[in-house]
Amino acid sequence: MVPGGQGPADSQTFQSTISRFACRIICQRNPPYSARIYAAGFDSSKNIFLGVSSESNELVDGSLIDLCGATLLWRTAEGLAHTPTVKHLEALRQELNAGRPQCPVGFNTLAFPSLRRKDVLDEKQPWAYMRCGHVHGYHSWGGRRDPEVEAECQERECPMCRARGPYVPLWLGCEAAFYVDAEPPTHAFAPCGHVCSEKTTAYWSQILLPHGTHAFHAACPFCIQPLNGDAGCVRLIFQSPLD
Numbered sequence: 001m002v003p004g005g006q007g008p009a010d011s012q013t014f015q016s017t018i019s020r021f022a023c024r025i026i027c028q029r030n031p032p033y034s035a036r037i038y039a040a041g042f043d044s045s046k047n048i049f050l051g052v053s054s055e056s057n058e059l060v061d062g063s064l065i066d067l068c069g070a071t072l073l074w075r076t077a078e079g080l081a082h083t084p085t086v087k088h089l090e091a092l093r094q095e096l097n098a099g100r101p102q103c104p105v106g107f108n109t110l111a112f113p114s115l116r117r118k119d120v121l122d123e124k125q126p127w128a129y130m131r132c133g134h135v136h137g138y139h140s141w142g143g144r145r146d147p148e149v150e151a152e153c154q155e156r157e158c159p160m161c162r163a164r165g166p167y168v169p170l171w172l173g174c175e176a177a178f179y180v181d182a183e184p185p186t187h188a189f190a191p192c193g194h195v196c197s198e199k200t201t202a203y204w205s206q207i208l209l210p211h212g213t214h215a216f217h218a219a220c221p222f223c224i225q226p227l228n229g230d231a232g233c234v235r236l237i238f239q240s241p242l243d
Contacts, residue, residue, distance in 0.1 A: 023067065025059070035059040035074070066210040073221075075177050084182040086174070090115060092184055093172050101126065101238040103137035105159055109241075110137050112195075115174045129158040130190040131165025133234040138169075160237075166228075168193040170236070178204070178221040187235050189220040190228045195236065205232035 023039035036057045043049050059065075061079035065072040075083075084092070097111045111124040128135045136159075156167035172185055173196040183197040189204070205227060208216035218227045227233070 023065070037065065064207075064209065069210075071210055073177065080177065082181055083176050083179040086115070086176055088182060089172065089174060089176060096172075096185065099238070100241050101135060102241055103139065104134070104239045105139045106137050108137050110135070112170070112172050115172065121169060126170045127167060128170050128188060128193060128234075128236060129156065129163060129165055129167050130188070130193070130228070130234055132158050132161050132163040133188070133237045134158050134160045135170070135236055135238045166191040170195050171222075172196075173200075173222045175222060187233050189222075189225075190232060190234050192220045192223050192225040194220050194222040196222075198235070201233035 023037055025035055025037050027033065027035040037059055038057065040048050059074045061074070061076040063074040065074060093112050093115065101110045102108065103110060109124065110126040111122070112126060113120065113122045113124075123138075125138065126135050127138050155164055157164050168191060170188060170193045173179070173194045179196060179200045180203045181197055181199045183199065185195045185197055187198045187201040188195045189201055204221050205218055207218060209219050209224070211217045211219075211226075218232050219225060220227060
């Protein structure tokens with residue numbers, strides 16, 4: 001178990017991950033409703049170990065459980081009370097679209113697709129430069145003309161500020177349990193382009209997720225793509241019709 005996802009970055013560990021079929025979680029039926037995980041793993045000498053006396057097996061909100069490459073996120077009822085519901089995420093999406101953001105190059109109105117149509121590129125899809133955060137519609141300024149090629153993080157120069165970096169479509173993160181608050185989606189993970197609240201991007205940019213059996217790295221919780229740069233996220237800059 002990695003409480004809160006903390007761990008040394010890119011450092012080798014001496015224990016392997018445990019089998020995904022070899023753990024049990026027991027929850028109390030009465031207050032304080034604590035939950036504990038019980039599991040055994042094998043060390044570098046292939047001997048079974050249960051964990052030293054300084055470690056706790058009690059799950060807390062935000063605990064990450066690495067089961068042989070499958071990482072589980074544990075959320076408590078109290079923690080989930082601060083996250084948005086799917087209905088609230090849809091309301092946030094509609095609020096973003098109601099602002100009628102425009103592409104500063106093509107001057108066409110942009111719109112985030114419905115949560116049901118995630119990962120399906122739309123002609124009104126917002127795109128953004130991950131170095132500076134300027135939001136556009138898809139255009140061929142200074143690069144290729146094929147959206148499928150651009151989706152592979154082709155570097156492009158932003159026509160607004162000349163910053164160079166990945167130019168990717170934006171997707172509203174639709175898994176509510178990954179949010180840490182219910183604030184409006186104003187930031188995006190870099191370089192994948194998943195959009196959520198500022199506090200959510202700041203939180204996951206500092207959490208080190210298990211990477212294989214020997215290292216940890218920060219990644220987008222919605223797609224597990226490793227984050228770029230020091231911050232791992234960017235503030236999005238929309239242009240409204242009044243700008």
